[in-house]
Amino acid sequence: MQQVVQEVIVCKKTDLNPGEMMESTFGKHSIVVARASDGEYYAFLNRCIHQGAALSKGKICGAPEPTDNLGEYDFKREGDILRCPWHGREFDIKNEGCMLANSKFKLKNFKVKVEDENVIVYK
Amino acid sequence: MVKTTTKDQKNTKQQSKLHLIDTDIHERAQYKDLLPYLDQPYRRYITDCHWLQEKHMPYTQPAVAGVDRADARVPDGRPAGSDLSFMKEQLLDPVGHEVGILTGALDPSPSSMHGWYEMATALASAYNDWQIENWLDKDERLYGSVHIAAQDPQAAVREIERVGSHPKMVQVLLPIDDKLWGDPFYHPIFEAAERHDLMIGMHHNEPPIHYGQWPRYFIEWHTLIPTAHMMQVTNMVFNGVFEKFPKLKLMMIEGGFTYVPFLMRKMDQQYKDLRHEVPWIKRMPSDIIREHVCFTTQPLEEMTKKEFLQIIEQMGSDEMVSFSTDYPHWDYDSPYESLPPNLGEDLTRKLFSENARNFYPKLQRIGREK
Numbered sequence: 001m002q003q004v005v006q007e008v009i010v011c012k013k014t015d016l017n018p019g020e021m022m023e024s025t026f027g028k029h030s031i032v033v034a035r036a037s038d039g040e041y042y043a044f045l046n047r048c049i050h051q052g053a054a055l056s057k058g059k060i061c062g063a064p065e066p067t068d069n070l071g072e073y074d075f076k077r078e079g080d081i082l083r084c085p086w087h088g089r090e091f092d093i094k095n096e097g098c099m100l101a102n103s104k105f106k107l108k109n110f111k112v113k114v115e116d117e118n119v120i121v122y123k
Numbered sequence: 124m125v126k127t128t129t130k131d132q133k134n135t136k137q138q139s140k141l142h143l144i145d146t147d148i149h150e151r152a153q154y155k156d157l158l159p160y161l162d163q164p165y166r167r168y169i170t171d172c173h174w175l176q177e178k179h180m181p182y183t184q185p186a187v188a189g190v191d192r193a194d195a196r197v198p199d200g201r202p203a204g205s206d207l208s209f210m211k212e213q214l215l216d217p218v219g220h221e222v223g224i225l226t227g228a229l230d231p232s233p234s235s236m237h238g239w240y241e242m243a244t245a246l247a248s249a250y251n252d253w254q255i256e257n258w259l260d261k262d263e264r265l266y267g268s269v270h271i272a273a274q275d276p277q278a279a280v281r282e283i284e285r286v287g288s289h290p291k292m293v294q295v296l297l298p299i300d301d302k303l304w305g306d307p308f309y310h311p312i313f314e315a316a317e318r319h320d321l322m323i324g325m326h327h328n329e330p331p332i333h334y335g336q337w338p339r340y341f342i343e344w345h346t347l348i349p350t351a352h353m354m355q356v357t358n359m360v361f362n363g364v365f366e367k368f369p370k371l372k373l374m375m376i377e378g379g380f381t382y383v384p385f386l387m388r389k390m391d392q393q394y395k396d397l398r399h400e401v402p403w404i405k406r407m408p409s410d411i412i413r414e415h416v417c418f419t420t421q422p423l424e425e426m427t428k429k430e431f432l433q434i435i436e437q438m439g440s441d442e443m444v445s446f447s448t449d450y451p452h453w454d455y456d457s458p459y460e461s462l463p464p465n466l467g468e469d470l471t472r473k474l475f476s477e478n479a480r481n482f483y484p485k486l487q488r489i490g491r492e493k
Contacts, residue, residue: 050425051455059193084187088186088187
């Protein structure tokens with residue numbers, strides 16, 4: 001009987017600065033652990049929902065806010081948006097990995113907690 | 124006992140080899156790579172005179188790593204597509220390519236070379252030699268495209284005569300640019316291609332989708348690439364290119380194919396009304412397209428199986444579309460993920476290899492030898 005992975009230390013708190021991400025594993029899953037601009041940690045399946053690219057090879061960045069004004073670029077949320085390394089799709093790491101272009105779609109995400117110096121992904 | 128989930132099955136499938144004929148892979152030369160293949164004085168225009176091809180997109184590239192996949196940069200820092208070993212490791216070996224057709228990243232076309240055809244011709248020759256020596260001769264799976272400076276047809280014919288008989292050169296790559304390819308001006312190029320069993324490939328170029336200029340945003344340009352392809356196919360067919368050169372076939376690369384049913388229907392409709400203007404066309408344009416034109420898949424729109432099959436059905440043939448990845452560019456299509464699932468063994472085989480093999484005479488020969 002294979003034991004189901006319940007809890008895994010995926011990195012140390014100090015492994016990531018705000019606005020950074022790293023690849024890790026949770027059981028059989030490759031995951032990406034991201035630290036948002038406010039210092040919170042998030043974890044997602046390391047696989048874009050579009051064509052399966054490894055998200056950890058992409059970029060954590062910001063995004064221009066939706067606007068009513070043609071030509072207006074209001075670039076915000078630096079450190080909170082994960083962009084896919086292939087087609088550049090934007091996912092909001094602070095909002096369950098929702099796709100910015102269409103929030104009906106989101107990345108598969110995992111629960112994360114911090115205990116002492118450890119970042120832990122759990123079921 | 125471990126329960127196997129659908130996802131697991133998908134992951135297992137991902138590792139299977141596909142025996143793919145990939146109709147659009149971009150190898151990349153930097154100008155320093157071409158120097159050994161350039162004669163003087165052209166070499167010194169680059170080494171001593173700071174010559175650079177005047178060509179740029181007027182956009183900040185909206186993807187993560189410019190026009191490339193962010194994970195395709197060579198680990199030593201060189202640009203994506205510039206190293207055969209890394210291409211093997213990232214693409215050819217894991218996917219199990221049977222054949223990869225190289226479509227280059229050089230564009231000695233009028234939009235980038237203005238009137239200096241001599242330099243364009245020299246660059247095209249250097250590029251072909253570099254491609255043969257560093258790619259075609261080094262990996263049996265890779266096949267190539269003859270680059271020409273199309274704006275000088277006589278020089279272009281000389282180049283086709285020089286390298287076109289190479290057994291791994293399968294097509295002449297023609298820039299989609301400021302002159303449509305049905306113009307009789309280009310007939311010598313088609314004659315030379317026919318002589319060497321070469322097909323014609325047209326890959327999207329910049330910027331002709333917008334009255335020869337750039338639209339304001341990259342998203343517009345990228346959306347409208349098929350319009351440039353529609354212009355070329357329409358022009359080639361109505362100008363009688365395929366009637367005059369019956370062995371010639373045209374591969375439209377990186378414009379997708381979902382526009383094709385519309386174009387065929389529209390051209391047929393026009394032909395019924397306006398045939399008298401083009402009496403050298405003696406059959407329905409859609410029949411000419413079905414016989415002479417093939418389309419690469421990428422960039423694929425996301426479709427359900429039903430939607431995908433509807434488009435194939437409206438084309439009236441499942442032998443006109445060939446899969447392409449466009450590796451290593453940002454809009455790469457994964458052969459495992461981009462098509463709708465369960466298209467059936469027959470159609471999948473046609474898309475992944477059979478249609479391309481039937482299209483390129485030199486690949487048919489290889490198939491028979493194997």
